[in-house]
Amino acid sequence: MSTLTARRAPVDTTPGARRRPRHTYLWSARGFALPALGVVALLLYLPFVWTGYLSFTEFNGLGDPEWVGLAKYQEMFADAGFLNSLRNTLYWVVGTLVLPVGLGLLIAVLTYGIAGSFWYRLPFLLPYAISGVAVGVIWTFILQTGGALDEALALVGIVDPPRWLLDSPLNTVVMIGAATWQGAGVNALLFTIGLQSIPKEPLEAARLDGASGWTMFRTMTWPMLTPLTTVVVGLSIVGSLKQFDVIWAMTKGGPGVSSETLALTMYKETFVSNDYGLGAAIAIFLTVITVAASVLYLRRQLSGAKEL
């Protein structure tokens, strides 16, 4: 029995192991898979379909949804609030690619191979363990009018600082900054894993050929990091599209709707304005772009899973 409970059992390498008859455990297999498939179907896929249906209806949460065809989508694309929210979402996507991803790569490259790299990375990782709401609380404290940042700026003679959280699009930009504070360390960690998995030989060969510094990074390291970069970029885009907590904790999308993103507009249209049809249409729109972005990294992950 001891071999059976060993932590790392030997890998199945028997040729044809996969082609054994499958019928023996037909019902047993279904029984084991049923709970997972059941809850996922009932509480994830069914709601997805339901939201899809609601996006074609006029519904205020009470009574019955009334079928209105594409009217809610037309309303959505004509709505100034939605377009504003779409623009802010775009800021979030671009900002996330530049800041947390760019900084993450920088930190990974800087810490790679130096003694005590873990400790150098730690300050960046710490905020990742803090929730989006707590991040919002801290950064509201820093950025509010007369807050910590304004006080620091006053010390160096800037007495009339911008109204960080009150003016658009500045409020979106500073919130991307807060999200960067939270997320850069994770990307650094992912890039570090990527750097560690790069084979040493080609790098050594390039070094012997006289490559160093920037040239080395551009011609050797960066191309070999591409698979991982795809994953980080995909995850970051999806993460920025889903971002809700930090914005909710800092501005709730305000003042007015000035810092709303699609994730917030959907919530507010539904649960504040009780326009379920419009909320559902926005949810569908958000999903379409999220799924498109997910394809970037998901295909790679699933094909990786198949190889295992």
Next chain:
Amino acid sequence: MADRLRKTVLVVLGLLWLAPVYLMLVNAAKTNDQYGVVSVWAPAGLAGLWENLSSAWTRGNISEGILSTALYAVAAPLIAVIVGAAAGFAIVALRLRHGFVWFTVIFASTVFPMQMLLMPLFIGYVETGLYDTRTGMILIYTVISVPFAAFVMRNFFSGVAHQVFEAAVVDGASTWRIFWRIYLPMSTSALVAIFILQATLIWNDLLLGLTLTQSEETRPVMTALSALQTTYGGSTMPTVLAGGLIVSVPTVLVFLLAQRAFTRGLALGQY
């Protein structure tokens, strides 16, 4: 030389990164009299810390939130790892027909944003009486944890020789027994990693709490903190920061103690 430059940049950036944490700690420890008088950048002792913590704890209802969230963050991932592992076991060891298709179906549900769920969940929960109940919250947190659990466990079991399964069958063990007594104990490390990641995710949830709960007894802690922050007049900034501190300590500790689990989860796409 280049090394020194790298380290300097890292130290400067690192200090910049620690500044918000410093500000939170220093100001969560100020009394109401000190706050606003002493510069926010200057420490002023620990005089107000206890009062702010207890004020956030009791008046801000963080205490009830923590209690509920602790329940959610333990129960839901626990159920989810078993359900997910069972699915992985069915697909890999029992060779479920079209296993990879079912696996993809389960995992693909993770790409949909939460916004796709909120409305039907809210309506469905109200109609079934699950709205604003702890059962309802455990249920939904379990469901959102299952896909990742199934994903990791399927991959983990793929690395286990099928002979393990066959030998147990020869010994006359039932499939349930093989799952419960052999496969699950063998994968403790993976199960723990999933548990920790999902518990953290649930601990930090705001959106589901906002949508599916209402009363202080069921409201998760992040939703409570968010409410504490917006009740102007009732709570001062040091109290809110103290609240932020309370809710962050558990996840930061877990993160520091279980960094490897996080690294592993990250590599698998848990963000």
